[in-house]
Amino acid sequence: MDSINNIDYRVEKDSIGMKDVPGNVYYGVQSMRAAENFHITGLNIHPEIINSLAYIKKAAAITNHEIGLLDRKTAEAIIQACDEILAGQFRKDFIVDPIQGGAGTSLNMNANEVIANRAIEILGGQKGDYSIVNPNDHVNCGQSTNDVIPSAGKMTSLRLLKKLKIELLRLHQAFCEKADEFDHVLKMGRTQMQDAVPIRLGQEFKAYSTAIMRDLRRMDKAMEEMCTLNMGGTAIGTGINADVNYLKRIVPNLAKVSNMELVQATDLIDATQNLDSFVAVSGAVKACAVTLSKIANDLRLMSSGPRTGFHEIDLPAKQNGSSIMPGKVNPVIPEVVNQVAFNIIGNDVTITMAVEAGQLELNAFEPIIFYCMFQSIDTLSYAVQTFVDNCVSGITANEARCRFLVDNSVGIITAICPHVGYQKAADIAKKAMLSGKPVRTLILQEKLLGEEELDHILDPVQMTEPGISGKNLLLKKKLEA
Template identity: 55%
Template structure:
């Protein structure tokens, strides 16, 4: 293998001649064989790192700190990376010690070596353009890394918001489709009062809409960056005007309304925005998992369960039981939710573990946050496309449960009184006879009035305009 020799604090090492990464990345690969997942697994992060390096180069050129020719080569290298090139050269493990220094140096080396090529030099000829002296000019890992993580998070969250909208629309569509399908509502798994299947699915759509709003609020906090803070927030080695120039260029590059933190010392050590974001992701996961629990329960059977709805069959369910079909899509979404809840604990502990002027554990925050966002996005799309849109209702079975349910007597309270309704419920339960049948037998209501009371739109609250009947009330 052809190699080139590179030098760092610890001495000389041979690096593959064709590699754009260098000695710092080499040592990081050796030191952190943790997940086997390189940072290139997160394209948003790589693009964000390149955007930060491009903004820094433009700011340094603007302030007269970097020669235009070198700045131009760095900028072009960064733009190539943002267009998807050289991502395979980002090789360090996503979980690493050093507060993200290995990630920052991996970016510095790849940008520097590509810039050297653009200038007509060989990789590793750092005398002409250096990873630290030029690409990292005016920067520190401690402002580059969290800024890149925040930019990456904003773009990843946009994808999740879109996926949640797709799932919300799927539930809202079913709410309309099932708006006249009468069923029994349940509390504590016991018969409660009648409702429509449309109302049940409308609630799921509203839950998602609420969580999309909370997520959009949380991501606003992530637009505050500390670029220009350098090591601990004092701005050492960054000249006057650098922080604002770098922020302005980064905002132009990304199209994001980024703002510089009012107190860079605070911003360099505080991970509160990530904790807030993770908490909202946990909220989404908890509620999404609850919905999937409902779908699994409502579709249980087909003969010995509730069997109120049918989930679309997507694969055989058993290697031993012929004909069995399992609710595999809700099950996989449940598992994603469990992961997100666990990731929230990890992010919480990592944020708490920061000491003094820096949090050294942002790599695990990045990893956990990215996994939560990307997996939730995939889960929402999978649930919408491979489950919800294909759900059908067992309409006749649902209506039969209403007519046979003791819970139906609750609707008669205003008309026959609580005491009489209790007696009817007790007798119906003891004899197995229907509530309506007993009411007529005892002459508690005339047939025409009973029929009016038991109309589906009355039982489900449509006539009263009860909240929640609109499948898309927001």
């Protein structure tokens, strides 16, 4: 009893020695040592990997009972404890830091101890009496940290990626809707931040939707690798201490209890040694973040001003932009998307280096891989969510401003070039820039083309589509309306 804090303690023992553990907690001595050794981030373990561990321990208990290694009462108590964790209980008892030495042994043992102590309670015993349910002999039966933790990391990544995909599909749909809404808005296209040739605002937003769909397909491909687990490989993939029947049943049982499409690796040694699949997933997430950041840059540019910038679109005003400049509104949602992308790019570098740092039969750096991976997927999900709800869905077009910039741009000379020749077109462009006169006016003044012919050449549809078709004629009528 701690006389100051009125806390009862139980004494637990591990290979390091004896240690007092608060009597009311479900974690044990190994979790306590880890919490003392690895106070790194100050953050909690991601709730989804706790769920993944509970699914694994539940499937292992079912399997071990099926093959006769766990009696019915012990197996049922472990299963009930896992179900309670999946229902959200005992989360405060997962006390280890996400970043930890030991290839995730601390996290695995934290789960084993919480489940064991709850199972002991269910069977009528006192927490810490591991003669009833032992964290290693019963909860961890047939397992090793080295197959449990990477499998939990893959399962967690899959669940988080599915949530991200939902948000990305919403963003894709939002861009498609804006593409239709803005399809008639003619504006100036730009290359290298200089006037290029006209484009329709809807075409730009359609391109954004296409890029997002490509990111989704890339993500689907990477996710396929996350479905292959090394469960049953135990310490180094050879399956030492795992019953042959356990080896055959563990992944099918895990797939069933978790309702996930999981398969066992054909080469368990490879699957234990090599974590390149996490590089593939991180790369897909990074590529998507880069896409979104580029789009965010475009939106900030097109909305810049409003008086002294492009001001071709308006973004929804979400909050005051300055503590000193009244009326200023900043593009805060695209800005946060940019920042999330920067962080994800950094996480990808960390994941790449950690995967490369694996040695021989194991990679010891799974904790930092998962910490960065889960953060990248989560933050991208949240960034996409706010991007859709607080920015993209509320964008409006400044049609008159867009058309003014086109009409007064030198860039439309490109459309005239095939009719007057490159050199003459270049001369007209120079005169337009020096005089400030529109290209159209100079062409007519120099009688290079007739007004009717010029109208046809500078037709918005003619300048933004390869050729005239029935579809283009309909678009032309919309533009003229």
